[in-house]
Amino acid sequence: MSTVIDHLNGVLADAVVFYYKLHNYHWFVKGPKFFTLHAQFEKMYDAWAEHVDDTAERILQLGGKPQPTLAAALQASAIAEEAGAPDAKAMVNNTITDLHTQRERILATIKAADATGDRPTCNILDGVNDAIEKTIWMLEAHNAG
Numbered sequence: 001m002s003t004v005i006d007h008l009n010g011v012l013a014d015a016v017v018f019y020y021k022l023h024n025y026h027w028f029v030k031g032p033k034f035f036t037l038h039a040q041f042e043k044m045y046d047a048w049a050e051h052v053d054d055t056a057e058r059i060l061q062l063g064g065k066p067q068p069t070l071a072a073a074l075q076a077s078a079i080a081e082e083a084g085a086p087d088a089k090a091m092v093n094n095t096i097t098d099l100h101t102q103r104e105r106i107l108a109t110i111k112a113a114d115a116t117g118d119r120p121t122c123n124i125l126d127g128v129n130d131a132i133e134k135t136i137w138m139l140e141a142h143n144a145g
């Protein structure tokens with residue numbers, strides 16, 4: 001059975017890869033929605049910078065070790081890097097998919113933390129999960145237009 005620390009390192013790996021992927025989309029998005037999406041991806045990578053830091057520091061508080069390298073994060077991540085050149089709509093769809101992927105791991109981590117009475121981990125990840133749910137709704141509304 002995975003420990004809460006193991007779960008958190010998975011959450012961290014996903015967040016690290018997603019953070020850079022959001023920069024990719026921020027830089028390379030093109031088309032009539034450029035200004036909206038350029039700003040939205042920036043808003044999200046700023047939020048994910050906090051999420052990365054909070055998650056790593058929670059691992060340390062629990063006596064664990066956050067992945068120390070990008071290579072380790074890439075290996076443990078359930079999020080794929082962006083190597084192609086998707087159009088704006090595909091960028092948003094990929095972002096929605098990646099948020100669902102992260103949400104699954106976050107919910108499993110909350111469950112594991114809750115089972116051990118680890119309320120701080122639950123509190124940190126509940127906030128991230130709330131933000132993910134709202135962001136999925138907004139991105140889906142954006143792409144529906």
Ligand SMILES: [Fe+2]
Nearest residue numbers: 026027038042
């Ligand atoms: Fe920028």
